[in-house]
Amino acid sequence: MSRLDFDFYESEDPVWNPALLTIPVPGIRKMVNLAATMDDVIHLSIGQPDAPTPPHVIHATIDALEAGQTGYTMDAGLPELLEALAEYNSERYGRPISPENILVTTGATEAIYLALTAVSAPGREFIVPDPSFMLYAPLIRMNGGEVKYIPTRAENNHQLDPQEVIDAIDNNTHAIILNSPSNPTGTVYPRETVEAIVQEAAYRGIYVLSDEVYDHLIYDNRDYASVLSCCSDLDHVMIMSSFSKTFSMAGMRIGWLIASQGAIRKLRRYHMFTTTVANTPCQWAGVAALRGDRSFIDKTVDIYRQRRDRLVELVNQTPYLEGYTPEGAFYLFPALPEGVNGNNVALRMLRETGVCTIAGDTFGESCRNAIRISYATSIENIERAFERIIPWMEKQDFG
Numbered sequence: 438m439s440r441l442d443f444d445f446y447e448s449e450d451p452v453w454n455p456a457l458l459t460i461p462v463p464g465i466r467k468m469v470n471l472a473a474t475m476d477d478v479i480h481l482s483i484g485q486p487d488a489p490t491p492p493h494v495i496h497a498t499i500d501a502l503e504a505g506q507t508g509y510t511m512d513a514g515l516p517e518l519l520e521a522l523a524e525y526n527s528e529r530y531g532r533p534i535s536p537e538n539i540l541v542t543t544g545a546t547e548a549i550y551l552a553l554t555a556v557s558a559p560g561r562e563f564i565v566p567d568p569s570f571m572l573y574a575p576l577i578r579m580n581g582g583e584v585k586y587i588p589t590r591a592e593n594n595h596q597l598d599p600q601e602v603i604d605a606i607d608n609n610t611h612a613i614i615l616n617s618p619s620n621p622t623g624t625v626y627p628r629e630t631v632e633a634i635v636q637e638a639a640y641r642g643i644y645v646l647s648d649e650v651y652d653h654l655i656y657d658n659r660d661y662a663s664v665l666s667c668c669s670d671l672d673h674v675m676i677m678s679s680f681s682k683t684f685s686m687a688g689m690r691i692g693w694l695i696a697s698q699g700a701i702r703k704l705r706r707y708h709m710f711t712t713t714v715a716n717t718p719c720q721w722a723g724v725a726a727l728r729g730d731r732s733f734i735d736k737t738v739d740i741y742r743q744r745r746d747r748l749v750e751l752v753n754q755t756p757y758l759e760g761y762t763p764e765g766a767f768y769l770f771p772a773l774p775e776g777v778n779g780n781n782v783a784l785r786m787l788r789e790t791g792v793c794t795i796a797g798d799t800f801g802e803s804c805r806n807a808i809r810i811s812y813a814t815s816i817e818n819i820e821r822a823f824e825r826i827i828p829w830m831e832k833q834d835f836g
């Protein structure tokens with residue numbers, strides 16, 4: 438075992454809170470660290486946009502720094518950004534959202550951290566699609582909550598069956614986690630699915646926590662059903678999002694959480710005790726992103742869509758990979774034959790072809806025979822990668 442693979446939380450040192458054991462050895466780091474020791478690696482592993490941040494957003498950050506905007510903002514966020522986010526979300530989702538419904542956070546990651554750890558507690562059960570973004574289950578378990586997974590499958594485009602979610606609700610169910618478009622599957626849930634889940638949850642007094650960081654990366658002019666456009670009020674929902682993916686601002690670390698005013702008041706206090714406030718100059722960048730020219734979004738969505746189409750074709754030509762057409766984000770999560778260990782395949786493929794993907798078990802328990810392929814990279818890189826993957830797969834014998 439290399440030092441990098443060693444799970445230091447499992448050491449005997451009593452200094453660590455045993456709750457940290459819920460945090461897995463990150464599968465993504467393992468692959469990327471190994472790739473860093475190799476030459477000529479093609480990354481299909483990237484979880485962030487490759488397009489440069491729009492220039493007017495960069496200039497707004499520099500202007501803010503030069504104007505001395507380097508102190509703390511108000512705890513809920515920069516008032517100008519709260520106002521811009523309220524207008525943008527009200528307009529986009531056709532419902533009134535006021536600045537008091539919003540908390541500005543350090544990326545969607547902080548919003549997810551605050552939401553999950555503020556509501557998870559022993560005896561509470563959380564329904565989570567499997568596979569899903571790797572933060573949710575550990576944050577729930579760290580605070581004593583339990584995870585009930587709902588498996589989704591490549592053969593079904595990883596769609597979530599709303600009836601299966603509703604049937605999984607029992608007396609201990611506290612919340613349902615949604616992430617559409619999904620990381621790692623790229624699946625976009627249709628409006629009927631989101632409405633059915635949100636309505637049943639409201640009726641049963643259960644929260645829906647919705648991670649919508651990829652809400653703009655939707656292809657083929659599909660309708661996007663944000664939870665914000667499917668709920669009758671904000672009493673049982675929290676929506677987490679950010680500038681990271683839509684505006685290529687991942688490293689600027691600005692996100693937000695939308696919820697009822699009562700929930701925001703509680704979370705504001707918690708936020709004060711975690712990060713205090715988000716990065717001030719980059720909150721100004723967020724104002725520029727929302728108030729300025731947004732044509733960047735359509736341009737990048739069109740580029741991602743072309744890459745997606747090419748990737749789907751190449752996956753369909755690859756032996757042993759069962760693909761589908763993802764409708765959003767920039768991931769495809771093809772399945773290998775049942776029983777094949779995706780972790781071994783991803784590692785061997787990296788070692789033997791120099792193509793870096795991410796093993797399916799990074800994202801849950803029911804998808805050990807899958808790999809995640811990211812198309813946040815050029816069509817040329819995708820094509821070069823499959824010039825290596827296809828002959829390599831042809832040589833495998835997965836029965």
Ligand SMILES: Cc1ncc(COP(=O)(O)O)c(C=O)c1O
Pocket residue numbers: 484543544545546547570616619620648650678679680681687690691692
């Ligand atoms: C589904 C999902 N949620 C949240 C995040 C984190 O976003 P942020 O950069 O805003 O913290 C990511 C990043 O990869 C993601 O894929």
